[in-house]
Amino acid sequence: MLDTKENQQQIQILQTDLLKWFEKAQRNLPFRQTKNPYFIWISEIMAQQTQIDTLIPFYNRFIANFPTVFSLALASEDEVIKAWEGLGYYSRARNLHQAARIIVADYGGLMPDRYTELIKLPGIGPYTGGAIASIAFNEPVSAVDGNVLRVISRYCNSFDDIGEAKTKKRMTGWIESILPEAAGNFNEAVMELGALICTPQSPKCLLCPIRNGCQSDAAGTTEQLPVKAKKQKQTTKRMEVGIVKQNGRLFFVRRPDTGLLSGMWSFTIAETMVGNGQDIKKKLGEYFPELNEPIFIGTSRHVFSHIIWEMSVYGFNLDSMVGETAAHPYLVANQQEARSDRETAFKALSQVDDMALPVAFSKLLAQLTDF
Ligand code: SF4
Structure with missing residues (x-):
C-alpha cells in the first residue's frame, strides 16, 4: 500500500483531482440531491445488491410510499415487503423496517448522526454506516464496498485478496488515513x-482523473486486479411447486422467518429427486390429507444468488373432488389456519397484487393457465 506519510503530495493530488472530477462527472441521482440521512440510508441499502441505474424507480416508489422514517416505522411488514418487491434479498427490507421502529422508539425519529450509533441498527454494517455518517453528517469515516476495494487495489497495485477480511481492514484503514475534510464527497x-x-x-x-498516480497503470497490471478468490458456485435444486385451487382462489403459505424468501407468501414447494408431482402432493398433505393426483402445468426456472430453482409446477383442483370438499375440514375457502404451524391463506387472483409474493412465484402466476 502507498505510504501516506511519505507520499503526502501524491495523496493531496489524488484528493483534489478526484473531488474535481466528481463535481463534474457524477451521475444525477435522486439521492444525490439531498443530505437527508433517511434517503441516503434507503438508497445505500438498495444499492447493496442492485445496480444504481436499476434501483432508481424502486427508490422513487419506496420513498413515495414511505417518505419519512415515521411512515416506514408505522407501516406493516407486508406493506414494506410489497414496496420492496422486485429488488430481492428481502431481509434488507425487514431490517429497514425494524431499524425504522428503533429510530422512532429510541431516537425520537431522528437518524443517529454518529457511525458508532448507526452500526448498532439492524442491517447497517460498516459500509452503510460509513456512507450515511460521511455523506449525511460528513463524519470522517470511510465507506468501503467492492467498488472502492477495486479502485484501491489498482491504484496501489495491491495483489492482496480483497475477499479476505484482513485485506479489507487494511484498505479501510488506508482510505480513512487519506480522507480529506469533505469526507462524504x-x-x-x-x-x-x-x-x-x-x-x-x-x-x-x-479518462481516469487519478491515472497519474495509479501504480497498476504504471506497472501494466490493471487487468489482473483486484485479486479475489473464486465465488461460491451456484447449486441447482429441483423443486416441485403445488398450486391448489378452490372456488377460483389459490392457496398460499407464509415462508419461515429465516432463510430464503423469509416471511414472504409462497406457493407450497418441495425439493424433489424424481419430479413426478408426488413429493409436492406429500408436502401438501400437511394441509390437505385428501388430494387428487397432480396435474402437470409446466416448468419454470428462477436464479437466486447462490441457488437455482428448476421448478416443475403441479395443479390441484379441489373443486373437482366431488362429494369430498364439503365434508373435509381443511378444504374451506378463506382458511387461515391449517394443520401446519405456518400461516396460510386462499386468495383470489385480484388479491394477489397486495401480497408480498417473491418474483419466482409472480412470474409463475403470469404464465398460469387454468387447470
Ligand atoms: S488509471 Fe485505470 S486502473 Fe488506475 S485507478 Fe484509474 S481507471 Fe483504475
Missing part, C-alpha cells in the same frame, strides 16, 4: 470512479 467520488471509470472489466484508464 470523497467517499462518493471513489465509489463513482469505481462505477464509471475503474470498472471491473475494461477500465477506462485514459
Whole structure:
C-alpha cells in the first residue's frame, strides 16, 4: 500500500483531482440531491445488491410510499415487503423496517448522526454506516464496498485478496488515513470512479482523473486486479411447486422467518429427486390429507444468488373432488389456519397484487393457465 506519510503530495493530488472530477462527472441521482440521512440510508441499502441505474424507480416508489422514517416505522411488514418487491434479498427490507421502529422508539425519529450509533441498527454494517455518517453528517469515516476495494487495489497495485477480511481492514484503514475534510464527497467520488471509470472489466484508464498516480497503470497490471478468490458456485435444486385451487382462489403459505424468501407468501414447494408431482402432493398433505393426483402445468426456472430453482409446477383442483370438499375440514375457502404451524391463506387472483409474493412465484402466476 502507498505510504501516506511519505507520499503526502501524491495523496493531496489524488484528493483534489478526484473531488474535481466528481463535481463534474457524477451521475444525477435522486439521492444525490439531498443530505437527508433517511434517503441516503434507503438508497445505500438498495444499492447493496442492485445496480444504481436499476434501483432508481424502486427508490422513487419506496420513498413515495414511505417518505419519512415515521411512515416506514408505522407501516406493516407486508406493506414494506410489497414496496420492496422486485429488488430481492428481502431481509434488507425487514431490517429497514425494524431499524425504522428503533429510530422512532429510541431516537425520537431522528437518524443517529454518529457511525458508532448507526452500526448498532439492524442491517447497517460498516459500509452503510460509513456512507450515511460521511455523506449525511460528513463524519470522517470511510465507506468501503467492492467498488472502492477495486479502485484501491489498482491504484496501489495491491495483489492482496480483497475477499479476505484482513485485506479489507487494511484498505479501510488506508482510505480513512487519506480522507480529506469533505469526507462524504470523497467517499462518493471513489465509489463513482469505481462505477464509471475503474470498472471491473475494461477500465477506462485514459479518462481516469487519478491515472497519474495509479501504480497498476504504471506497472501494466490493471487487468489482473483486484485479486479475489473464486465465488461460491451456484447449486441447482429441483423443486416441485403445488398450486391448489378452490372456488377460483389459490392457496398460499407464509415462508419461515429465516432463510430464503423469509416471511414472504409462497406457493407450497418441495425439493424433489424424481419430479413426478408426488413429493409436492406429500408436502401438501400437511394441509390437505385428501388430494387428487397432480396435474402437470409446466416448468419454470428462477436464479437466486447462490441457488437455482428448476421448478416443475403441479395443479390441484379441489373443486373437482366431488362429494369430498364439503365434508373435509381443511378444504374451506378463506382458511387461515391449517394443520401446519405456518400461516396460510386462499386468495383470489385480484388479491394477489397486495401480497408480498417473491418474483419466482409472480412470474409463475403470469404464465398460469387454468387447470
Ligand atoms: S488509471 Fe485505470 S486502473 Fe488506475 S485507478 Fe484509474 S481507471 Fe483504475
